[in-house]
Amino acid sequence: MIKLTDVTKKYGTKRALEDVNLTLSKGKLIGLVGENGSGKSTTLKLIAGLNHPTCGDITVNGEKVTRKIASSVSYLSELDEYYRFFTVKDAIEFQASQFVDFDIEKAYEIMKFMKLEPQQKLKHLSKGNRSRVKIVLTLGRNAPVVLMDEPFSGLDPMVRNSIVKGLISFVDLDKQLVLITTHEIREVENILDEIVAIRDGYIIAHHNVDDIRKENKQSIVDWMTEIYA
Amino acid sequence: MADLFHSSKPIYEQIAELIKKQIIRGELHAGDKLPSVREMAIEVNVNPNTVQRTYRELESMEIVQSKRGQGTFVTGNTAVLAAIREEMKAEILQNFTRQMYEMGYSKEEITRGLANFLDEGSIRDD
Incomplete structure (x- = not known):
């Protein structure tokens, strides 16, 4: 479903990704982990068509990634990027006008689940609730690929928990693939199928998480501590 | 929520344990x-794929049966269910005795201790 072949990305002379080969298959919830500056966000942006590889190929569903891939990729940015004067309802309607796969009914369902009100203005929302709005807008789309860049960063445990629950409840793993970057591995380790570890632009591991627990008799956090040592 | 599971054991196995x-x-x-x-x-x-894997494992152990379009059911085979009960007992006893032996208790101490313990009804709720 997502395939990166010999992908290298440089920003000027700085290397962000080096010779990355990665195949991610449909129906999986995959965590992309690594330290700050290791290339996680770059990887997501390249798959989303928001940035171009210096060399190598990226395909989503067999289609070469260009800016147009946005029609099959739902991307959650780590930034707050919506108009602050929008209400929650405005944001949902705006998103619906931009993407044909946006399911308004589902979006309102997620909105209720996240305990948001349609008439609330984004600029009056707390950081946690703005993050919840981003989840509504991202998961409201029935896109085959969902990319989430640091959806938990800077949020309190209650909000993180509601996002995790939202993911389990509203992602359709029969049809979707979810790739999520995070530092908060403890938050997501129970809901991941696979984990991809990246360091200094290199993919250093890609495994099924339960296989790690079974074969190494180790928690994911311990395993990570070991491979990053 | 992380408390429900041990982080160093496969979650699909832990859910299977819960069901057993x-x-x-x-x-x-x-x-x-x-x-x-x-x-x-x-x-x-947890992730639905993990539960799927649990159900698949339980099915291969013949503890559950999935019926197309209807869902997953506990087997009607009571012999299998009786066997699970015995297995779980054996497993707990084995862990218990291994720990006791590791600490150097003798067989007599263990049996006497357990009998006394059961007689006193001194199970603490914690």
Whole structure:
């Protein structure tokens, strides 16, 4: 479903990704982990068509990634990027006008689940609730690929928990693939199928998480501590 | 939510354990329908694929049966269910005795200690 072949990305002379080969298959919830500056966000942006590889190929569903891939990729940015004067309802309607796969009914369902009100203005929302709005807008789309860049960063445990629950409840793993970057591995380790570890632009591991627990008799956090040592 | 599971054991195995315990305690009976994969996933806060794997494992152990279009059911085979009960008992006893032997207790000390303990009814709720 997502395939990166010999992908290298440089920003000027700085290397962000080096010779990355990665195949991610449909129906999986995959965590992309690594330290700050290791290339996680770059990887997501390249798959989303928001940035171009210096060399190598990226395909989503067999289609070469260009800016147009946005029609099959739902991307959650780590930034707050919506108009602050929008209400929650405005944001949902705006998103619906931009993407044909946006399911308004589902979006309102997620909105209720996240305990948001349609008439609330984004600029009056707390950081946690703005993050919840981003989840509504991202998961409201029935896109085959969902990319989430640091959806938990800077949020309190209650909000993180509601996002995790939202993911389990509203992602359709029969049809979707979810790739999520995070530092908060403890938050997501129970809901991941696979984990991809990246360091200094290199993919250093890609495994099924339960296989790690079974074969190494180790928690994911311990395993990570070991491979990053 | 992370507390429900040990972080160093496969989650699909831990969910299988939970279901086996429910069967042993009589909360689930022969022929009972299990929650759907999605319901179970939401209930225990894990990925539906993990629950799918649990159900697959339990099916290969013949503890559950999935019926196309209807869901997953506890087997009607009571011999299998009785066997799970015995297995779980053996497993707990084995862990207990191994720990006792590791600490150097003799067989007599263990049996006497256990008998006294049971007579006193001194099970603490903690």
